[in-house]
Amino acid sequence: MVKVDLITGFLGSGKTTFIRKYAKYLMDEGNNIGILENDYGAVNVDMMLLQDLMGDNCELEMISGGCDKDCHRRRFKTKLIAMGMCGYDRVIVEPSGIFDVDEFFDILHEEPLNRWYQIGNVIAIVDSRLENDLSDEADFILASEVADAGCIVMSKSQEASPEEIQGTIDHVNRALEKVHCRRRFGGLGKENTEQDMDKMGNVIHKNWDEMSKEDFAGIASCGYEMSTYRKPELEADEAFTSLYYMNVKMTEKELREAAEKILSDPECGHVFRMKGFMRVDDGDGISGKSVQTEKNWKKWIELNATKNEITIRPLHVGQEVLIVIGEDLQEEKIKSYLKI
Template sequence: MVQVDLITGFLGAGKTTFLRRYAAYLTAQGHHVCILENDFGAVNVDAMLVQDLLGERCEIETISGGCDCDTHQRRMRTKLISMAMRGFDRVVVEPSGIFDVDEFFDVLRDEPLDRWYTLGNVFAVVDALLPETLSPQAEYILASEAASAGRILLSRSQLATQAQRESAIDHLKRALAACKCSRTLTEEDFLIKDWADLEDADLAALDACGYQHADCEKLCFDAHDAFGSAYFLELGLSRQQLEARIPSLFTDAACGRVLRVKGFVQDAAGWVELNATADGLTAAPIPAGQEVLIVIGEGLDKERIEAVLRN
């Protein structure tokens, strides 16, 4: 049977960064890996960020987001069926940051998928600089993503103080308690280490972490109603302009509650990936991109967002 691993994490937590490291480790161990990317909307930015992993032992498939739960389940099921006979021995799924983990488990239990695939490891990526206050819907997603994780990875831990790391862990525990989760987190459930320092022994331990059986009181809401996105193609703005103006989106209440901004821009040296949360913005060179900026959040006003970006 083909082992399927799931990498969850709220918007901007750092799932794709960990995915790159994990998939590279799996291929180095001789596995034939397929990465299944499900970004929030029609422009799959995260899939573009892992293109350099493509090779004889690594392929990528995508699922478009932005649809209702039933439609999304059908798309995931159809994609997994089409992948089943292609010789992969590992599938790594990176869903959007507002993914319902129960949906993933339900799909794998369906026939004929239950005869072809087996659930392996579930990872939850949690930002060490997690905001102190989130909406009830965001709190639920945060908790539900961590509830079944075999290991919780604290991202950006090297940038956080000890107090900030402890605050993020306490926040996660409160979110789990709020949805009456049956799981109690312990120190052993967390990996708190700069991912740049991960060694093969660390990755081997992660590859054997499995998953947990945990129950939560489900908060019923349509994630695609609670969270929205605004897409901007070919804005015509320079890297410097975007880096200067994107931070204002997180502080301008008229824009809505902006949770994440990601996309690509081209400068004199080539393509650059932009990734921003309320805690800051990073820019990193990439081999290829597309001039697009995606803003994800709650109650977004696209016209106001564009006005801020265009200054």
């Protein structure tokens, strides 16, 4: 049977970055893998960031958003059926940051998938400097993503203090308590027996660039747990919206400044993440000059921004789209910062 891993994580937690490293480990171990990307909304940005993994031992597939839940469920199942015929050793599923994890388990227990696939691991990626002031809806999403995880892998831990890491673990446990889930994860500096730590769950807070083969081997065998928790009467993901902006024209410097303002200005709503691609002139990142003619926009750059970090880096190829994801988004205010 083909093993299938689910990589969960809230918006901007670093799932795609982790998958790059995890997939490389699996391929180095001789595995033939498939990666199924399911982005939030109709444009799949994260899939483009994994293009260089494609080769003889790795293929990428995509499910587009922009449909109702029943339609999405059918697309998810149909795609897994097709991938089940491709001879993979392992399939990695990266859902959106507001995915209902129950959908993953429900579909994989349906015919014929239950005869082709074996659930391997549920790995939850959590930002080491998680926001403290999440809404009840966001806390529910967080809790549902970690409740069944075999382990939590904390991102950007090298940039966080021990107090910030402990605060994030405490936040995760509070979110679990709010949904009446009995699962808890251990913290730093606690003198627990090995048995106690097994009961509380595993938290990995190591710099990803320093992870060894043995570290990834442990993650690749962490498994999962079936936990129960209380769901809200209304679907939590309905509180989240995404805005798409095509063909935005500004310099790299202007884009960074706009992202900083959108993420920090409460008049824009509660923005969790901005991501996407833009074309700029080759000299924009250095001189900051504005270029007016279309033919001069040559270089692709990628934006990946949260309140904790804004990253802009060059790419060989992209798609002219910027996406803003959050709660109670105020489109006109956001557009004013993007100058559109």
